[in-house]
Amino acid sequence: MALPQNIRAGLLPTEAEYLATSEVEINIVPLMRMDRVRLLDGIYGPLRPPTQARVPLWLALNLKKRKRCSIVCPDWLLIEQLKKSLQLETMQDEFAPLPLHYLAISKVLLESASEDIPDSDEVRAYLKSIREARQSKILSGVEAVNTEHLGMTNISLGEVTELRSFLGTAFNHLRAI
Numbered sequence: 001m002a003l004p005q006n007i008r009a010g011l012l013p014t015e016a017e018y019l020a021t022s023e024v025e026i027n028i029v030p031l032m033r034m035d036r037v038r039l040l041d042g043i044y045g046p047l048r049p050p051t052q053a054r055v056p057l058w059l060a061l062n063l064k065k066r067k068r069c070s071i072v073c074p075d076w077l078l079i080e081q082l083k084k085s086l087q088l089e090t091m092q093d094e095f096a097p098l099p100l101h102y103l104a105i106s107k108v109l110l111e112s113a114s115e116d117i118p119d120s121d122e123v124r125a126y127l128k129s130i131r132e133a134r135q136s137k138i139l140s141g142v143e144a145v146n147t148e149h150l151g152m153t154n155i156s157l158g159e160v161t162e163l164r165s166f167l168g169t170a171f172n173h174l175r176a177i
Helices: 013-023 057-065 079-091 102-112 120-143 157-176
Strands: 025-030 037-039 042-044 053-056 069-071
Touching: 013 053, 013 057, 013 102, 013 157, 025 057, 053 057, 057 069, 057 102, 079 120, 102 120, 102 157, 120 157
Parallel strands: none
Antiparallel strands: 025 053, 025 069, 037 042
C-alpha cells in the first residue's frame, strides 16, 4: 500500500512478513529428489528424502504448496517451548527471547503448513496469549517511560511495526510535556 511519506515512517506488517520469509531459514524434509537449483539468492540442494535440508522460508513455503516437502516445526513453536515463553512473559518484566520475526513466521507457517505444526490449534492459543502479554508489557512500558529511553530487549520486528504509529505519537506527547 502506498502511503504518503509523512504517514509511513517504517515498515508495514506485510513488508515485515516479506522480510521474514526472505531472511529466515527453516528445515524441511523433501518428499522427492531434487537436483541443485541456482536461484538469485543462492544455490539450494540437492534435496534427498528423508534427509532434512535448511532452506529460506519462502522456498520452503513454495515447495510445501507444490507438495514437494514437509516443513519441520521450529523448536520455539512447539507447545513445551511456547509454555515456557508464556510463563516467562507473565512472570518477568523483560520480554521472553523469541525470534525477531516470530509473529510473521508463525503466521505463515500456521496458514500454509498447519498440518506440519503439532497441535496447531493449541499453538495458536499460546501464541495469542504470548502476544497479548507482550502487548500489555509494551503499553505499560510506554506509560512508565521517560522521553529519553525505552528499553525493550527481545521485542520482535512485527511488534515494532504494529505499534510504530502509537509509539511515535506517545513519544511526541511526552516530549511536549
